[in-house]
Amino acid sequence: MSASLQVLYPATDGTHFDYEYYINTHLKMVGEVWGPHMKSALATKGLAGGPDTPPGFHAIATLVFKDGDAMQEAMGKAAPLLDDIPKFTNTTPQMLVGEVIG
Template sequence: MTMTLQVAYPVTEGTTFDYDYYFDTHMKMVEEHMGAHIAEAFASRGVSGPPGQPAPFHAIATMKFADQAALNEALGASGPVMADIPNFTNSEPQVMVGHIG
């Protein structure tokens, strides 16, 4: 079964987010450490919520895996990626593992 991992960085009072670092450095770390196990990955920068509302998240990364085993391997290699989070945000990431229909 195809699995997904999503990491969302919520916008809350006082949170900061360095988009340049995230897209130019952090996402390259994801590729370096976890990429061998990822079938597809992308990240989107929050622009807005519903009409007239601010974005609820600074960014959301979505990674797709062939199966649970590939996801487990990627998670096992994610230590340096997770340790890098304070270098670009003070937002507490929300993580969701799912499967595609």
Template sequence: MPTTLQVIYPAREDAVFDYDYYLETHLPLVQEHWGEVIEGVEVTKGLASGPDVPPAYLAIATITFPDMEALDKAMSETGGVIVDDVPNFTNVRPQILIGDLIHG
């Protein structure tokens, strides 16, 4: 069963998020280290949490792996390189959700 790693960046008043760096540097870093083991990457930029309500999240990245073993291997081998890059584009500590893809 496919496994997803969702990286969720909560919005807050003092949040900084460099979308250009994220798209031009961080995502290619993910592709460089995990490209052979991932099935896909989707990123959603938060716009709103309802009519006239600011977004609760700056961005949510969903990375799909073929299974939990592939995710575990990727994280153990090169996850640190990717995590260490996070402060280069945001001052927000991301939340993580690992799950089974049950529809998609």
């Protein structure tokens, strides 16, 4: 069964997010480091949290891995990706590890 990792970047007062760097540099790095282990990847820019409500997140990345073993192997290579985060945001990312059920 496929495994997923979602990385959520909260949009709170005083935080910033450099979308250009994220798209052109960080996501390419994710593909280079984790690509062989992944089935798919999707990045979403937060626009709203509902009518007349600002978004709760700058962005959410959804990464789907072939299976749990592939995700574990990829996580062992995460250091350069984690080290890159301060280059595009000052928010503390949240993560959700899951099993793809639909």
